[in-house]
Amino acid sequence: MRVFSRLLATTQTPAGSAASFKAAPMALLPPIPLYRRLLRAHRHKLPKDMRLLGDEYVKSEFRAHRDMENPVHIIGFLTEWQMYAQQLEGDSWRGEHMDRSKIDKMSDQQLGQMYELMQTIRKQELEENDPEHQGSH
Template sequence: MRPTLVRLVRPRRPERAAAPLLPPLKLYQAILRAHVHKLPAELRPLGDQYVKAEFKAHKDSDNPLHIVGFLTEWQDYLRAIDGGSWMDGKLGKQDIEKMSPEQVGQLYELMQETKRIGQEEV
């Protein structure tokens, strides 16, 4: 992701307009740092692996809209982690309907992995 492309497009939602988008590398580092301080130890490896895989998969993207959407969603995630609201998060039917079949598959795999981790603790 080229940081210069991030500056071309502004976020659509007014609540996001107050906070400018972080550059990809700073956002990535901030998320991993938040994981260290805010996530339970048993969830941290899963979170770190997912963040690393997503940023690696999108690092060569040149589409400004995809870049801004990607960074906006990850910045929202960072705010949720920092604010502690991630524990209360639930996906609504509308959120799931917006997802592609691949995203639904990834979500299912994530659910299975978190259940497996939960069973190992018991």
């Protein structure tokens, strides 16, 4: 019984301490609510062209990982997407660079996907800033 009560115990911090201002870690969302949250965040936080690109990417990633069975991969997948949603909702993603340790852990396929995504974003930016392209609309 003592082990059980220890699992339920939480650390208490005084109301005035700085630690009380830290956000408690959020529970991991199940895939469908997380998927909906991501699309909703895109709708509210991204410009239309970036939203379309982001929505397609989210849809393809969730579709590609739908049959994943390894619990470690599932938790990693959901954790990364949930952190992305939190960053997007808090506007802390603007100007952010990807953590080098995450890049080092990526497979060749993941690196290829990141490169394709980067190329697509750059192409869109060039088209938006091209005066000839803007006049053709």
